[in-house]
Amino acid sequence: MKDTTKRKICFAVLVHENKELIKQLILNINHYCPNSYVVLYNGGKNSNLCTDLNVPVCPTSKQLKYGNLAMYFVETMEWLEEIxxxxxxxxxxxxxxxFFRKGFEEFIEEQMQDADYMAVKLRIPDKNWTCGKSFIxxxxxxKPFFSVSSFLGVFNVGQVMSKALVKEFxxxxxxxxxxxALTETTxxxxxxxxxxxxANELGFKLKNYPEEVGQRLIRFRPYFTKSELIECIQLNEGWLVHPVKRKLNDPARNYIYDLQYGE
Structure with a gap:
């Protein structure tokens, strides 16, 4: 597919283990999103995890606690502004x-023409949402930062923010x-x-991923299977999937690599 994008994406990738899979992910992004940048944030125990990968690494990276990844966003944004x-x-x-096929860059450019923020499952969550119950x-x-009476929730992976919004943050x-507050929160x-x-409090326009691209393909669980990926390709549906098992011999992961290197 010929690259038709005029805009550039910066993918901020949070990593914490398994250097070989990180290498493969970098190659995967470079292949399917050739007009984009990749930067890493090392949220794991091994300070040498990201050495020799030839990709910029946020210099303030530190081990993060599962369930509180917000400082990875903040510190990466600050660093990108500095450089x-x-x-x-x-x-x-x-x-x-x-990624399992090309076209995501064009999709983002089209979707973000009328918005500064996009996420999967953007909604006013119901009372049973685990994160919301913790937040309440x-x-x-x-309260000093935004409305807590009718707050919004999203799924973490794939949040898209315009550079104007990042600068505002x-x-x-x-x-x-x-x-x-982010450091001390439980x-x-x-x-x-x-x-x-x-973003909402600051007056930026928000939008949801289209459902067929978002909730179906970018989700918490279950892990993606090879048969699901084959179906997505047959339906010409989506570009990015989450989650894929972090195992070198996982059938879905290997199927994606076969597609990638077979092109």
Whole structure:
């Protein structure tokens, strides 16, 4: 497929283990999104995990606790502003996501023409949402930043933010207080709440991924199977899938690699 994009994506990839799979993910993104940048944030125990990968690594990377990944966003955004990387959209990707066909860059450029923020499952969550129940217990902490009476929720992976929104976050007048709150919070999955609500509070336009691309292909569980991927290709549906098992011999993962290297 001929590259027709005019905009550049910066994929911020959170990694924590298995260097070989990180290498494969970098190659996967480079192959299917050739007009994009890849940067890493090392959220694992091994400080040498990202050495010799020939990809920029956020210098403030630190081990993160599962359920609170928000500082990976904040520190990566700050660093990108410091190094003055030229990009148009910031997208977070976990290390268990993979592309299986080209076209995602064009999809993002089209979708983001009328928005500055896009996410999977953007909604006012119901009372049974695990992250929301955790958030309500701390709602007074977040009142200085955004509305807590009808707050929004999203699925973490694949949040898209325009560079204008990223700059607004980096220069946010309450950023010191916000970073303190993010560091001290016990809210599980705060990264699925804080950025969408801040974007909304700051007056930026939000939108949902189309359902057939978002909720079906970018989800918490179950892990993707080879048969599901074959169906997606037959239906000409989607570009990015999450989650794929972090195992070298996983059939779905190997099927994607066969597609990638067979092109």
């Amino acid at each position: 003055e990387l030229e990009y148009d959209y910031f997208i977070n990707i976990d290390s268990d996501a993979l 217990k701390e709602k007074d902490t977040w 980096v220069n946010y007048e309450k950023k010191v207080e916000l970073k303190t 809210v599980f999955g705060i990264e699925e709440i804080v950025f969408v609500n801040l």
